Amino acid sequence: MLGSMIFESHAHYDDKQFDPDREELLSSMGEKGIGKIINVGSDFTACKRTLELTRQYEFLYGALGIHPSDIADLNEGVCEWLKESAALPKVVAIGEIGLDYYWEKDPEAQSRQRYWFCRQMELARELSLPVIIHSRDAAKDTLKLMKDIHAQEIPGVIHCFSYSLELAQEYVNMGYYIGIGGVVTFKNSKKLKEIAAQIPLERILLETDCPYLSPEPNRGKRNSSLNLPYVAGEIASIKGIGTEEVIAQTWENAGRLFTKAV
Numbered sequence: 001m002l003g004s005m006i007f008e009s010h011a012h013y014d015d016k017q018f019d020p021d022r023e024e025l026l027s028s029m030g031e032k033g034i035g036k037i038i039n040v041g042s043d044f045t046a047c048k049r050t051l052e053l054t055r056q057y058e059f060l061y062g063a064l065g066i067h068p069s070d071i072a073d074l075n076e077g078v079c080e081w082l083k084e085s086a087a088l089p090k091v092v093a094i095g096e097i098g099l100d101y102y103w104e105k106d107p108e109a110q111s112r113q114r115y116w117f118c119r120q121m122e123l124a125r126e127l128s129l130p131v132i133i134h135s136r137d138a139a140k141d142t143l144k145l146m147k148d149i150h151a152q153e154i155p156g157v158i159h160c161f162s163y164s165l166e167l168a169q170e171y172v173n174m175g176y177y178i179g180i181g182g183v184v185t186f187k188n189s190k191k192l193k194e195i196a197a198q199i200p201l202e203r204i205l206l207e208t209d210c211p212y213l214s215p216e217p218n219r220g221k222r223n224s225s226l227n228l229p230y231v232a233g234e235i236a237s238i239k240g241i242g243t244e245e246v247i248a249q250t251w252e253n254a255g256r257l258f259t260k261a262v
């Protein structure tokens with residue numbers, strides 16, 4: 001399995017932190033072992049930039065969706081735009097969508113988050129696309145909403161997983177993948193290391209969430225997909241297997257979930 005390429009399942013190369021060197025960086029991905037990238041939309045502007053990037057780079061695919069912290073961008077017109085644009089061949093998922101109660105404490109605003117999360121889940125169902133879910137400090141409501149709408153019928157990944165092992169297992173039982181990134185390399189992230197140990201490799205996706213959450217030894221610096229070997233290496237050492245196996249299996253997993261990323 002030597003020479004496998006890495007599938008980066010969650011990046012934000014539209015972010016202005018990449019303005020100085022985006023072209024140079026993205027052009028170097030292939031030769032550095034990054035085979036495919038999903039650029040994930042967060043607000044409306046990021047979604048439009050994502051579409052541009054999918055046109056520019058053959059190995060780059062897009063996910064379109066509005067992040068819970070950016071739902072002020074959402075209305076019926078934008079929903080219609082998402083629906084039309086998601087039909088494009090290189091749009092492989094709806095995301096990132098979900099709930100974020102860490103940044104939003106107002107109960108009414110949280111209820112709007114739930115409304116638009118639900119709307120975008122239904123959009124994914126209608127389009128037969130997988131979802132990329134962001135959930136922070138909203139474990140209970142995320143699970144309840146997903147159970148209520150029978151989310152086990154909609155394939156997807158819980159990205160940057162930050163909850164308990166029990167909850168990770170619950171999502172795996174619903175058919176979901178667990179997105180693991182730089183946090184797993186942090187010394188104090190015992191919970192996520194335990195999840196990486198217990199969850200079958202067949203259910204794990206590699207992700208950066210770059211420019212955020214750079215793994216050790218680059219913690220605190222701007223992140224990019226080039227740091228993914230550190231994440232794969234950490235998961236491999238936790239599971240007691242080879243890094244190449246982690247890279248090859250997560251590539252296969254991502255292909256199984258994001259069926260349009262061919």
Ligand code: NI
Binds near residue numbers: 040096
């Ligand atoms: Ni993200």
